[in-house]
Amino acid sequence: MSKKVYNFNAGPSALPKSVLETAQKELVNFEDSGMSVMELSHRSKTYDSVHQEAKQLLTKLLNIPDNYQILFLQGGASLQFSMIPMNLLKEGQKASYLMSGSWSEKAFKEAQLIGEASIAASTKNEQYKSIPSFDSSTIESTDAYVHLTSNNTIYGTQWQSFPDTKDVPLIADMSSDILSRPLDIEKFGLIYAGAQKNLGPSGVTVVIVRKDLLEQENDNIPTILRYQTHAKADSLYHTPPTFAIYMLRNVLRWVQDQGGALAIQEQNEKKANLLYEAIDQSNGFYTGHATKESRSRMNVTFTLPNEDLTKAFLNEAADKGFVGLGGHRSVGGCRASIYNAVPVEACTALRTFMEEFQQTHS
Ligand SMILES: *Cc1c(COP(=O)(O)O)cnc(C)c1O
Numbered sequence: 001m002s003k004k005v006y007n008f009n010a011g012p013s014a015l016p017k018s019v020l021e022t023a024q025k026e027l028v029n030f031e032d033s034g035m036s037v038m039e040l041s042h043r044s045k046t047y048d049s050v051h052q053e054a055k056q057l058l059t060k061l062l063n064i065p066d067n068y069q070i071l072f073l074q075g076g077a078s079l080q081f082s083m084i085p086m087n088l089l090k091e092g093q094k095a096s097y098l099m100s101g102s103w104s105e106k107a108f109k110e111a112q113l114i115g116e117a118s119i120a121a122s123t124k125n126e127q128y129k130s131i132p133s134f135d136s137s138t139i140e141s142t143d144a145y146v147h148l149t150s151n152n153t154i155y156g157t158q159w160q161s162f163p164d165t166k167d168v169p170l171i172a173d174m175s176s177d178i179l180s181r182p183l184d185i186e187k188f189g190l191i192y193a194g195a196q197k198n199l200g201p202s203g204v205t206v207v208i209v210r211k212d213l214l215e216q217e218n219d220n221i222p223t224i225l226r227y228q229t230h231a232k233a234d235s236l237y238h239t240p241p242t243f244a245i246y247m248l249r250n251v252l253r254w255v256q257d258q259g260g261a262l263a264i265q266e267q268n269e270k271k272a273n274l275l276y277e278a279i280d281q282s283n284g285f286y287t288g289h290a291t292k293e294s295r296s297r298m299n300v301t302f303t304l305p306n307e308d309l310t311k312a313f314l315n316e317a318a319d320k321g322f323v324g325l326g327g328h329r330s331v332g333g334c335r336a337s338i339y340n341a342v343p344v345e346a347c348t349a350l351r352t353f354m355e356e357f358q359q360t361h362s
Pocket of ligand 1: 011075076077078079103149151152153173174175176194195197
């Protein structure tokens with residue numbers, strides 16, 4: 001028996017146990033090829049069927065229309081911070097950034113290195129406790145795009161509905177909440193996500209891009225940094241991270257088995273409610289960082305009355321097998337990351353622990 005832990009890591013994070021077990025079973029002899037999926041040529045038929053199935057499953061689960069293309073890239077969401085402006089922000093155009101936390105700041109910083117980028121809304125002055133409100137009259141139809149971070153992994157806030165940016169493409173960093181709920185893909189010009197929170201292991205970044213945006217691309221950037229390069233080659237321009245894509249496919253199969261995005265959303269709401277109720281019913285012992293309307297269903301952030309109690313809470317939690325509850329190093333406090341693969345049972349156990357800890361320490 002392996003050690004029982006409840007994994008609340010922020011990323012890389014929990015994977016469905018059945019997905020890991022399948023990978024283990026298939027590890028040394030994938031589909032009777034006599035070798036591991038890692039050892040197959042990325043040009044082989046056997047690998048190609050994995051690659052294609054991953055795309056098909058994602059298309060189905062997120063209801064991705066035909067005029068969008070899925071790309072499997074490397075370099076993490078962080079490389080997308082640069083690739084987006086390199087490819088899509090032309091001379092004479094402006095990109096607007098909606099700031100809701102550290103990841104938005106990083107994305108904005110890269111865009112500023114490349115072209116004209118400005119902040120259209122921000123909640124930085126309120127410690128990013130909420131999602132900013134965005135006035136679409138600040139954008140012009142000729143703007144390159146509007147960028148937002150759909151879920152703020154560090155602060156624990158999440159866009160519950162998305163702004164209408166009219167003809168200007170909306171771009172979203174969905175690294176920490178992709179496939180946690182159904183999505184209206186047509187609202188977006190481009191969506192990107194590092195896989196390691198909701199989709200699989202680290203190593204692959206999923207980009208979903210509207211095809212017309214690929215046409216107006218910049219030829220003055222290195223070949224490997226152009227979306228077009230990867231789009232034309234079906235993400236096989238160079239060696240893709242084959243094992244990560246195989247794991248992604250297996251996670252997508254698992255999501256399908258759970259009943260798809262809507263069923264996953266219901267589970268996620270149930271999980272988040274368990275923890276937010278513990279906070280709300282604690283008479284102020286636990287304080288949530290996010291305002292109620294902006295609360296994330298993926299990352300639940302909270303503090304205790306003082307630093308000593310926070311430390312004691314984290315130590316006791318660790319002793320009881322709760323892993324990854326420390327807040328991000330930039331903000332401190334506590335954070336429970338409850339991505340798709342975290343079972344309800346883990347949230348129930350954490351809630352019970354929170355209640356018991358409060359009883360013995362207040
Ligand atoms: C984790 C995270 C990133 C960073 O992803 P990398 O794949 O490590 O580059 C970017 N944005 C958000 C919202 C994240 O949660």
